[in-house]
Structure formats: C-alpha cells, structure tokens
Amino acid sequence: MSYDMIVLGSGPAGLAAAIAARGRDKSVLVIGSRWQDSPLARAERVDNYPGLPGQTGLELLEEFFRHASGLGAEFVTGKALSLLAWNGFSVTVGSQVYQGRALILAPGVVRQAKYPGEAEFLGRGVSYCATCDGMLYRNRPVAVVGLSPDAPQEANYLQSLGCQVVYLSPRPPQGLDKDIPYIKAGKLAVRGEQTVTGLEADGALVPCAGVFILRRAVAPTDLLPALETEDQVIKVDRRMATNLPGVFAAGDCTGGPLQVSKAIGEGHVAALSACEYLDGQTTQGNTGHTP
Numbered sequence: 388m389s390y391d392m393i394v395l396g397s398g399p400a401g402l403a404a405a406i407a408a409r410g411r412d413k414s415v416l417v418i419g420s421r422w423q424d425s426p427l428a429r430a431e432r433v434d435n436y437p438g439l440p441g442q443t444g445l446e447l448l449e450e451f452f453r454h455a456s457g458l459g460a461e462f463v464t465g466k467a468l469s470l471l472a473w474n475g476f477s478v479t480v481g482s483q484v485y486q487g488r489a490l491i492l493a494p495g496v497v498r499q500a501k502y503p504g505e506a507e508f509l510g511r512g513v514s515y516c517a518t519c520d521g522m523l524y525r526n527r528p529v530a531v532v533g534l535s536p537d538a539p540q541e542a543n544y545l546q547s548l549g550c551q552v553v554y555l556s557p558r559p560p561q562g563l564d565k566d567i568p569y570i571k572a573g574k575l576a577v578r579g580e581q582t583v584t585g586l587e588a589d590g591a592l593v594p595c596a597g598v599f600i601l602r603r604a605v606a607p608t609d610l611l612p613a614l615e616t617e618d619q620v621i622k623v624d625r626r627m628a629t630n631l632p633g634v635f636a637a638g639d640c641t642g643g644p645l646q647v648s649k650a651i652g653e654g655h656v657a658a659l660s661a662c663e664y665l666d667g668q669t670t671q672g673n674t675g676h677t678p
C-alpha cells in the first residue's frame with residue numbers, strides 16, 4: 388500500500404490537500420478519524436466560508452469529503468499510531484502500515500498535557516502503540532493508561548501476547564478482559580532509571596517494564612520528534628514546508644486563526660508544495676529520502 392502522498396487528518400485542511408493532490412494526479416491516502424469527527428462538525432452554522440453561508444459544519448465537511456473521494460482520494464479511518472521517516476514515510480494504523488513519498492500533517496489542534504517522565508522515557512519503556520511495541524514486552528509486566536475508547540481492546544491484545552497487563556484510567560473501562568486488573572487512577576508519573584521501572588498512580592508505585600499511554604490522538608511531535616514547533620504549533624514557511632524534507636503541514640496545527648478558510652487554503656498550498664517536492668524527486672531519479 389504505497390502512495391505518492393499521505394495526508395494525516397481528515398478535517399478541512401486534509402481534505403483540501405487531498406483535492407489539490409488529486410488535481411495534480413498524485414495518488415493520495417488520507418488517514419484520520421471519521422471526517423464527521425472534525426471539530427467543525429460541532430458548528431451549528433458557518434457564516435464565514437466564502438460562497439456558502441449558513442451551512443452547518445457537518446454539511447460543509449460532507450461536501451469536502453465527497454469532493455475529495457469523488458476525485459479518487461483514498462481514505463483509511465483510524466488513529467495514526469507511529470510514523471517512520473525512512474525512504475519515504477511509513478504510517479502505522481492498527482496493524483496496517485501505509486507508505487507515502489511525501490507527508491502532509493493536518494491533525495488539527497492536538498493539545499496534550501504529558502505525564503511527568505513520559506517524554507523522558509519515550510522509546511525507553513513509554514510507547515503509544517500496542518501493535519508496534521507489544522512484542523517487546525512479552526512475559527513482562529506492563530501498565531496501560533487507557534484514555535481512548537479503543538484502549539481496553541489494545542490492553543486485551545497485549546494480554547493475549549503474554550504481557551502481564553495492569554490497566555489504569557480515571558473511569559472504569561468497558562470491554563476490558565476480566566483477567567486484567569484495573570486501577571482507578573488520576574495522577575500518574577512514569578518512573579525509571581535507564582528504562583521504565585514503574586508507573587506511579589496516585590502516589591502508589593505499579594512496577595512495570597513498559598507503559599502504554601493510549602490517547603484519542605497521537606500528537607505530530609510524538610510521531611516525528613524532530614519536527615520543529617514554535618509556541619506549540621508546527622513551524623512552517625510560506626510553502627507550508629516544515630523543517631523536515633518531504634513533510635508539510637496545514638490547518639489549525641500551524642496556528643491561528645483557527646478557521647476553515649485558512650485550513651482550506653493551507654491544505655491546498657501544502658499539497659501543491661508536496662507535488663513540487665515529488666516532481667523534483669522524480670527529475671533527480673530519486674524515489675526516497677531520509678529526513
């Protein structure tokens with residue numbers, strides 16, 4: 388499953404990017420939650436989108452989606468869990484991996500307060516992806532911090548691999564295997580030395596070798612740690628290029644104004660810039676890169 392371009396995010400910016408990319412005849416895969424899950428779907432009336440005043444957010448999104456899919460953009464519904472930037476870009480969604488030569492980030496605003504120790508131990512015991520890293524913890528104790536609706540299934544999967552799972556969340560989970568112990572916990576901190584040795588939950592230590600933190604979305608900076616940001620938004624130039632070759636960004640993730648017209652315009656520019664990047668690669672006879 389290999390595409391010219393992968394667009395991460397199925398809101399207005401991602402859909403506009405897909406439309407522009409298809410206009411240049413590039414194959415494009417949009418990875419995101421359902422288009423109905425964009426925050427725009429909650430707008431009862433949008434009056435500032437040129438030419439189409441008075442539509443609901445959901446109506447606008449439906450038009451954008453129809454346009455993109457009608458032009459041949461492909462869609463995968465799910466959460467991008469990990470991203471490998473080597474010889475292009477490999478994006479993991481569930482157990483599937485999708486390959487693209489250029490990447491457009493359009494995830495909207497993903498604001499996440501991190502737990503103490505989370506960033507420090509990322510890749511050294513902290514993981515956001517049970518499918519990607521579960522096997523590393525076979526026969527070892529792991530803690531799953533369940534913050535997304537699918538987290539109980541991910542915990543069940545880890546248990547089925549042979550991990551000794553403890554599940555922690557602020558609210559009792561639905562669908563958790565009854566053999567998995569559940570701890571109701573609010574205040575968490577990851578503890579360790581070279582690697583993770585435990586998770587502190589409301590002052591009590593749960594010893595473990597791995598901590599899986601499963602949120603609704605994974606922030607682009609967690610997917611691509613080398614991505615440059617400024618004031619908590621992705622830093623881009625006027626071509627919507629980030630500091631990483633082949634990676635472009637558009638929409639709310641690049642900062643205000645947080646509005647549809649700006650997201651659409653940036654998605655369009657990002658896609659044209661990505662097309663230029665791809666055409667440049669073809670001219671040079673180069674099919675991949677390592678940012």
Ligand SMILES: Cc1cc2nc3c(=O)[nH]c(=O)nc-3n(C[C@H](O)[C@H](O)[C@H](O)COP(=O)(O)OP(=O)(O)OC[C@H]3O[C@@H](n4cnc5c(N)ncnc54)[C@H](O)[C@@H]3O)c2cc1C
Pocket residue numbers: 395396397398399400401418419420421422424425426427428429430431432433434435436465466467468493494495496497604605606637638639640644645646647648650
């Ligand atoms: C109630 C409300 C009313 C609004 N009214 C207006 C208005 O009247 N006019 C106006 O111009 N703007 C309005 N806005 C703002 C507008 O909705 C946003 O500016 C616009 O949706 C931004 O588009 P985007 O594509 O950048 O991001 P989003 O619309 O946020 O889309 C990004 C999508 O990517 C998904 N995603 C993120 N990370 C991942 C991941 N790792 N894997 C898979 N999917 C992921 C998200 O779940 C989301 O669905 C309103 C917003 C709200 C909440």
